[in-house]
Amino acid sequence: xxxxxxxIGIRYNAIYLEKTETQVTSQIKExxxxxxxxxxxxxxxxEETLLHQLNRLNAPQLxxxxxxxxxxxxxxxxxxxxxKGWDIPTNETATDHWITMIVNYFKSEKGERLACGHVIPFxxxxxxxxxxxxFCGTPFQLNGEIYTGQGSKMKILKLWxxxxxxxxxxxxxxxxxxxxxxxxxxxxxxxxxxxxxxxxIEMKETQIIVVDALKTAGxxxxxxxxxxxxxxxxxxxxxxxxxxxxxxxPYVIAKRIAANNQHMMLQLSTAQHAMExxxxxxxxxxxxxxxxxxxxxxxxLPVSAEKAAELMHPKRQMWVRFIRALRLAEYSKFNGMEKxxxxxxxxxxxxxxxxxxxxxxxxxxxxxxxxxALLKExxxxxxxxxxxxxxWFGKDQTLEAFGxxxxxxxxxxxxxxxxxxxxxxDPSQQRNVKPxxxxxxxxxxxxLLQLYTTQQLSEMIAAVEVMCLKSMAERYAxxxxxxxxMFIDPNLYSIPLPIGDRATTVxxxxxxxxxxxxxxxxxxxxxxxxxxxxxxxxxxxxxxSSQIAFENRVEVCSYYQLQATGAKHSGDIRSIPNxxxxxxxxxxxxxxxxxxxxKYVSFTCNAYSNGSIAPNLVIGWxxxxxxxxxxxxxxxxxxxxxxxxxxxxxxTLSKGMLFGVLDVEKKEIVWMEQSFSGQTVAHLNYENVxxxxxxxxxxxxxxxLLAIKAKAQGLILVExxxxxxxxxxxxxxxxxxxxxxxxxx
Numbered sequence: 001x002x003x004x005x006x007x008i009g010i011r012y013n014a015i016y017l018e019k020t021e022t023q024v025t026s027q028i029k030e031x032x033x034x035x036x037x038x039x040x041x042x043x044x045x046x047e048e049t050l051l052h053q054l055n056r057l058n059a060p061q062l063x064x065x066x067x068x069x070x071x072x073x074x075x076x077x078x079x080x081x082x083x084k085g086w087d088i089p090t091n092e093t094a095t096d097h098w099i100t101m102i103v104n105y106f107k108s109e110k111g112e113r114l115a116c117g118h119v120i121p122f123x124x125x126x127x128x129x130x131x132x133x134x135f136c137g138t139p140f141q142l143n144g145e146i147y148t149g150q151g152s153k154m155k156i157l158k159l160w161x162x163x164x165x166x167x168x169x170x171x172x173x174x175x176x177x178x179x180x181x182x183x184x185x186x187x188x189x190x191x192x193x194x195x196x197x198x199x200x201i202e203m204k205e206t207q208i209i210v211v212d213a214l215k216t217a218g219x220x221x222x223x224x225x226x227x228x229x230x231x232x233x234x235x236x237x238x239x240x241x242x243x244x245x246x247x248x249x250p251y252v253i254a255k256r257i258a259a260n261n262q263h264m265m266l267q268l269s270t271a272q273h274a275m276e277x278x279x280x281x282x283x284x285x286x287x288x289x290x291x292x293x294x295x296x297x298x299x300x301l302p303v304s305a306e307k308a309a310e311l312m313h314p315k316r317q318m319w320v321r322f323i324r325a326l327r328l329a330e331y332s333k334f335n336g337m338e339k340x341x342x343x344x345x346x347x348x349x350x351x352x353x354x355x356x357x358x359x360x361x362x363x364x365x366x367x368x369x370x371x372x373a374l375l376k377e378x379x380x381x382x383x384x385x386x387x388x389x390x391x392w393f394g395k396d397q398t399l400e401a402f403g404x405x406x407x408x409x410x411x412x413x414x415x416x417x418x419x420x421x422x423x424x425x426d427p428s429q430q431r432n433v434k435p436x437x438x439x440x441x442x443x444x445x446x447x448l449l450q451l452y453t454t455q456q457l458s459e460m461i462a463a464v465e466v467m468c469l470k471s472m473a474e475r476y477a478x479x480x481x482x483x484x485x486m487f488i489d490p491n492l493y494s495i496p497l498p499i500g501d502r503a504t505t506v507x508x509x510x511x512x513x514x515x516x517x518x519x520x521x522x523x524x525x526x527x528x529x530x531x532x533x534x535x536x537x538x539x540x541x542x543x544x545s546s547q548i549a550f551e552n553r554v555e556v557c558s559y560y561q562l563q564a565t566g567a568k569h570s571g572d573i574r575s576i577p578n579x580x581x582x583x584x585x586x587x588x589x590x591x592x593x594x595x596x597x598x599k600y601v602s603f604t605c606n607a608y609s610n611g612s613i614a615p616n617l618v619i620g621w622x623x624x625x626x627x628x629x630x631x632x633x634x635x636x637x638x639x640x641x642x643x644x645x646x647x648x649x650x651x652t653l654s655k656g657m658l659f660g661v662l663d664v665e666k667k668e669i670v671w672m673e674q675s676f677s678g679q680t681v682a683h684l685n686y687e688n689v690x691x692x693x694x695x696x697x698x699x700x701x702x703x704x705l706l707a708i709k710a711k712a713q714g715l716i717l718v719e720x721x722x723x724x725x726x727x728x729x730x731x732x733x734x735x736x737x738x739x740x741x742x743x744x745x
Contacts, residue, residue, distance in 0.1 A: 043641030082571030532576030
């Protein structure tokens with residue numbers, strides 16, 4: 001049983017079986033029945049087809065499948081929080097902490113000495129309520145027990161075989177949007193088990209993953225065929241060096257690492273040392289064999305030296321470092337490396353034209369004809385600068401020029417323009433952006449908006465939306481289709497298209513797109529965070545927090561305020577036990593939040609310890625129509641059957657991360673991922689959260705795009721999937737890469 005593939009199947013609400021049989025038996029074996037009962041306690045059930053295929057497996061094979069679920073759902077981790085029965089307050093106060101600090105500073109013995117060495121004075125913390133030290137947050141009592149079966153909804157699992165896995169691999173390779181971290185992880189796993197299909201790879205970052213797989217397999221020459229520009233080669237080299245598929249500047253990485261190692265207590269800050277270490281780590285070092293391969297790649301590029309040098313210009317400083325580290329000047333003197341020698345001569349002597357500078361000169365001179373002529377040669381650049389040019393040259397002239405090349409614009413860019421026009425052309429609306437390697441930031445509206453009236457700006461928004469949707473309709477109409485009817489799941493009208501916002505966390509359960517809204521069935525939302533699995537016992541302080549926004553004030557529920565309006569925290573753990581990790585929870589009472597007129601509750605996690613968020617930290621939330629228990633003896637409150645959404649942090653430069661927002665009035669949780677700086681939830685800017693919500697709300701949904709497709713192709717929308725020729729369900733949308741097939745170019 002290939003457990004890695006079973007885990008991939010779980011991401012698609014499926015169980016992968018390597019071999020299947022057509023013959024089925026009506027008698028369900030006892031081992032199969034026990035397996036079904038066990039996964040039912042975890043919140044899953046199976047379709048009949050899958051049931052019969054599972055029934056032919058022996059006990060060890062069924063156990064291997066079950067263990068995959070156990071690992072994905074973190075069942076065997078330690079889920080003990082600091083406080084036992086934490087739904088009942090311990091009534092600890094800041095005074096208790098001050099008294100304990102003084103007693104330990106003067107080495108008094110008036111109290112109870114704990115395993116960590118701290119003395120807890122009498123009449124302070126109620127020690128019988130804690131699983132560890134209430135002063136330093138070190139856990140002593142661990143527990144492998146969890147709750148199961150409290151969930152009110154079962155996830156239905158279907159059967160996946162090699163056919164579905166191969167299809168998923170093809171969808172990932174041909175995705176027309178950049179893959180998020182979950183998709184990258186899935187792609188790399190599938191490439192380890194299946195041959196690469198002969199398909200056109202759309203995205204540069206996806207190409208890099210394939211290049212790495214080919215090079216690792218000793219097929220460097222075959223990998224070279226995927227490189228079209230020097231930027232592709234740099235992207236690969238930087239990915240191998242840093243793990244980032246995007247080219248994040250070295251100084252940005254070093255700056256973020258330094259910022260993550262700053263501490264509110266200056267004496268604990270290690271920022272300077274961390275920056276020096278990161279700079280040393282980022283230095284480039286290559287063996288001669290590696291350098292020779294890259295030199296050949298550069299020499300074999302299909303673009304001219306002048307064009308290649310122009311593409312290298314934006315990262316000129318980085319290229320100088322790469323050229324030296326790879327000894328490219330030396331290799332350019334070898335026979336057969338004449339193209340590389342010419343490229344280096346052109347690059348170092350700057351014998352090339354930077355078109356971006358020429359375009360900017362034309363703009364400053366208000367030479368619209370030259371500006372648009374140059375931009376038409378670069379449709380992608382034209383699309384990315386469309387809004388700014390509309391304000392600079394005016395709506396009509398700009399859109400007329402853009403319309404001439406609109407059919408050359410990738411659908412993902414076209415639909416991005418459609419989604420964000422209403423935000424960009426609103427003078428009162430700030431914009432949420434995330435620079436490469438940075439945290440989410442809010443930037444003010446373009447000052448040129450002040451030159452236009454409200455009516456003119458409204459006309460700009462309408463003109464952009466009409467043009468973009470008209471272009472998409474024309475693309476769909478040009479496709480031949482023999483179908484006559486279409487079914488669109490109503491849920492798809494609330495799920496935004498996977499364009500623009502990429503999650504940087506792994507979703508081991510069925511993936512959700514940024515902006516997806518989860519309905520709350522019960523009256524309780526329980527946040528959870530588990531970290532430290534597989535790590536040695538050490539001080540590693542991660543904090544789970546929530547920020548509660550009212551009309552005119554903000555409250556927090558965190559390690560320094562365990563109770564807030566409608567929220568309770570399980571206690572602050574600052575050290576992890578050996579290998580099994582530790583946990584924190586926050587319970588949100590939706591009814592109480594509504595009664596007190598709370599607007600939003602933001603879910604966050606932060607690294608209080610120096611550094612970024614711990615690797616393999618798991619965060620998410622639980623929800624059930626039925627009450628969810630909290631163990632009075634241990635405080636354990638985790639039940640995998642109640643988990644509504646869960647993500648796992650792998651590699652990040654983030655110090656803090658927002659991972660969801662509860663819309664209190666609507667009783668919906670918006671899945672979103674927004675990084676921010678700072679050790680605590682207090683550093684989260686609520687204005688940034690509101691701006692991000694506006695941005696996600698503005699995005700075109702899957703359902704609306706499908707409706708445009710149906711109208712363009714003359715398809716009739718029906719309410720019964722069984723009567724439709726084309727069926728688009730919520731299950732279909734689990735494969736995010738498959739959704740991008742709607743982005744017709």
